[in-house]
Amino acid sequence: MAKRAKQESPGRNAAFDRIYAMVDSIPRGSVATYGQVAREAGLPGRARQAGSALRNLPVGSALPWHRVIDARGAIRTPGGRQRKLLEREGVRLQANGRVDLAQYGWRPEW
Numbered sequence: 419m420a421k422r423a424k425q426e427s428p429g430r431n432a433a434f435d436r437i438y439a440m441v442d443s444i445p446r447g448s449v450a451t452y453g454q455v456a457r458e459a460g461l462p463g464r465a466r467q468a469g470s471a472l473r474n475l476p477v478g479s480a481l482p483w484h485r486v487i488d489a490r491g492a493i494r495t496p497g498g499r500q501r502k503l504l505e506r507e508g509v510r511l512q513a514n515g516r517v518d519l520a521q522y523g524w525r526p527e528w
Contacts, residue, residue, distance in 0.1 A: 437471040444485040447508045448524040449517050451489045491516035
């Protein structure tokens with residue numbers, strides 16, 4: 419029996435597109451949480467979906483994925499690249515390795 423090719427549903431593509439649009443609007447020097455991105459994209463309670471969308475970005479994407487962190491202000495990607503990109507934009511991490519959300523957290527205009 420042949421395996422079926424995995425297909426993405428149109429809803430997932432639309433959701434990912436909304437997530438990508440929100441991430442693209444985070445300004446330099448600011449960060450947003452996965453939950454905040456999901457909420458602003460009209461997907462409340464779907465922080466993991468925001469993470470999944472960012473994990474599935476095409477290689478070489480210009481989307482500022484590095485501006486998205488977890489709800490505690492922690493960087494979730496290994497290797498130090500995200501930290502370097504944030505620091506290049508003026509975002510400083512605290513001694514505990516977290517970003518101060520009160521200082522650098524994105525507050526979109528309503």
